[in-house]
């Protein structure tokens with residue numbers, strides 16, 4: 001069985017050839033250090049080639065852990081379940097490291113660290129809460145949630161949005177993002193982009209400087225990126241259909 005075979009009816013991008021690495025991604029891992037803590041020993045920089053191999057291998061592990069559920073939550077939707085990524089501590093750790101590296105090089109030229117570090121990671125209800133706080137801690141940034149309407153106390157800003165299988169309302173608490181703070185919006189999946197765009201609009205309503213979006217998985221045919229106003233948008237994995 002292929003290392004990334006899963007219960008999918010329609011496979012995700014499933015071989016190294018189908019997961020092309022950009023030179024920026026290769027550089028990301030080549031310049032990676034093993035930890036973000038000040039006093040811990042730093043790993044020797046790897047070559048770009050071994051960095052690329054490490055990232056490719058991480059992507060294969062992550063893809064292999066995903067599961068598909070046809071016709072959930074409504075007929076016609078091929079639901080991609082990311083929860084298994086958190087069941088195995090090794091895969092969970094690899095996921096967080098890969099996401100951290102993407103942020104450290106967010107929008108930077110090949111091999112360079114990003115000059116703009118986020119002050120705030122905004123995670124979307126509910127699956128953005130599974131890794132947003134851990135990622136924020138690694139980056140020494142705040143974590144702020146976007147929640148579905150009616151879940152948070154106090155004054156909130158609200159945005160309506162449409163997603164792949166329905167309509168909904170998102171909210172953020174007033175004051176959760178301070179004017180001028182640099183904000184990165186993170187979520188598990190970008191499908192139509194409706195959820196992420198609504199979250200971005202709330203960040204801007206609060207006066208935050210939206211620096212971009214980061215997702216674990218993109219469903220490219222739904223063209224969600226087109227709703228994100230041309231801001232830097234990074235995804236770790238993508239489906240091949």
Ligand SMILES: O=P(O)(O)OC[C@H]1O[C@H](OP(=O)(O)OP(=O)(O)O)[C@H](O)[C@@H]1O
Nearest residue numbers: 125126127163164190191192193194195
């Ligand atoms: O790009 P879009 O078409 O907007 O879809 C993506 C959103 O849909 C899913 O969340 P969902 O609303 O199902 O909520 P959940 O995380 O609470 O399950 C997913 O976690 C994203 O937030």
Ligand SMILES: Nc1ncnc2[nH]cnc12
Nearest residue numbers: 078079080081164189191
């Ligand atoms: N196809 C899909 N699978 C999982 N989560 C989603 N959110 C929006 N579309 C989705």
